[in-house]
Amino acid sequence: MKKTATLSAAILALLSPVLASALPLGITHDEFKSVEKLQIGSQTMRILLVNPKEEYDGVKLMLGDKELARTDGDRMKIEYQFDLPNSKVVLVSEYSGGNACPANYRLVQLNKSGSVTTTKVFGNCSDIPKINVNGERIAVTLPAEDGKRIVEETWTFEKGVLTEPRKRGDRSK
16 A cells, blocks of 8 residues: 555656646636737637536537637647638637547638638548648548548638538439
8 A cells, every 4th residue: 555655646746747837826726717818900710618617518619709619528629720811810729628539620700891700510530631822722631540431631711711622422412
């Protein structure tokens, strides 16, 4: 029993610097609400923990005071920001916390006119997106995974519209 307690104390001592660096100095997990933010013009896009002082209730994506999206997953992350001719587009990943489906995505477009478009969540669970931007068109390619029934997908986003990839045998698009 004493050996186990000593081993646990040794492991905790080794992990303490790692655990301490996970949050900014002087902030406890209960107080930590904004986990990521991005300034876009005069507005701030933030990813917030929902009810961090109480029972964990997911993560939400905010633009100013407006909630754009919410997930009960483990976390969200602002992956990329694209400056298009008439807007800015942000690719946001949503992580479930498991390894069966590491990530899915959504795009948020902020037009110069002030309007905001948020897509539905999309993806094939790949956490390795490949991005191609051509004018106003963004293509997000998610590779297939070896040994899984996941096929490569390319989702396109243009003028506020997300287009789903064709499925095998589907010639309608």
